[in-house]
Amino acid sequence: MPATAWDPVQYLRFADERTRPLHELVARMPALPAAPVVLDLGCGPGNSTAVLRERWPDAHLTGVDNSADMLATARTDGEPHAAYLLADARTWDPAGAAPDAIVSNATLQWLNPDGADRADHLSLVARWAAALRPGGVLAFQVPGNFDAPSHTLLAGLRGSARWRDALGEGAERAGVHDSAEYLQTLLGADCTADVWETTYLTLLAGPDPVLQWVKGTALRPVLSRLTDPADREEFLAAYGALLREAYPAGEHGTVFPFRRIFAVAQRR
Template sequence: MTGTTWDPAQYLRHADHRSRPFHDLVDRIPGTPADIVDLGCGPGNTTATLTDRWPGAALTGIDNSPEMIDKARADHPAVSFRVGDITTWTPEEDGNPDLILSNAALQWIPGHAELLPRWADALPAGGTLAFQVPGNFGAPSHTLLAELRTSPRWNGRLAGTQKPAVLEPDDYLARLSALGCTVDAWETTYYQTLQGAHPVLDWMLGTGLRPALAALTDAGERAEFLAEYSDLLDHAYPATPHGTVLPYRRIFVVATRKKQ
């Protein structure tokens, strides 16, 4: 995310919930890839687990956040990580891997669907492009944020901040099928039970709020904005005796290039 500082510690506060879709995606990837690139690898905690699934594979994680890559290198020194930009990355840079993987990153790239032909065309026969993106942008967590960002109080500061966007599963399926791939596309809604005070705000602090927080450089303004947003979230996601439930829709795509 250009111009946005990521906080690996905040992101990893909900590591269990954040990593579950990654593992559900990986479980559907066929074959035994020999060369894997993980685009938007973040702090590397999920990337590193691929060495257990495919112990003989070469593995590279790429992310545009130096903070995330520093954390990944410190925690997982056996894996190769580097700073890079998904929007300009080409498979040729890494020897045309037979598995291109991306977990919860493509939503931050405007027009990311236009990158899919470049990646799919570079796959060898039997190679796979697999990605997962959030599909919950119509949920209160995001609609309330959009309304607040464009309200009279914050419009001048936040109206132009980066907003994530994705396609629907059938659109990804159609596009990648037309590129000569066999496509497995599906969606899942996880009912995540969060604990603690203002838990949905804490969740959003790790990802969706990063562009707004980057734009609010004044500490007082930032505190005011977070307090207002937190009140809205607490009302939309009330606490229950077993915790606060955050429904979270995810979209999954596994596209394998057909063998000749």
């Protein structure tokens, strides 16, 4: 949930692929009380909130995000019967909601911006766990593919002589911790915890599909710094060429390995 604008349309271009890990995360969550209080932190355009409504039809469900554009889409096309709150998950305290469950789908990676102390990221996980009612559940999933070509090529291009001054520093970068660090943090927060990893071999269709994928997430803060349309097109052309080489199209589409880190924790 970074400060620069999100584009709900671009993000939802691969809605099924982006939501699949959430379905698997929610399936591993233990049973909740009747009419539970469930928070969707970093709800974005509400596709994740809709999944939570499917799992708990009678839940008191609140989606939290710091993008007004995303929340506008969530209220109409996501889960219109949920409550929504414009707030920053880094500073908003969920304890007042007395949640039975906190779910965060692909949000935590944005909560340690470039240059920040990564320990703050784990402190946030511990604070969310502490906000749960006894027996409450914290579940989150984040990407684990920051060493993949989609990210390393972007970093290399940003640091090149052509783009270093405009993009080398300052644009937000997402990042996560090792799965073992999440496990230790959750255990230290007086929770039982199940942490695992999965790599999806996502099959993408169409021209430059990996470029279109990252436009909705990792590339978004970079493009926000390129205000000249000519510069933007030049950068996209260079990055697109690198991605086509790294992820060549095959007979059935373009295979995009997509590693995810999952965690489900229950407060003792």
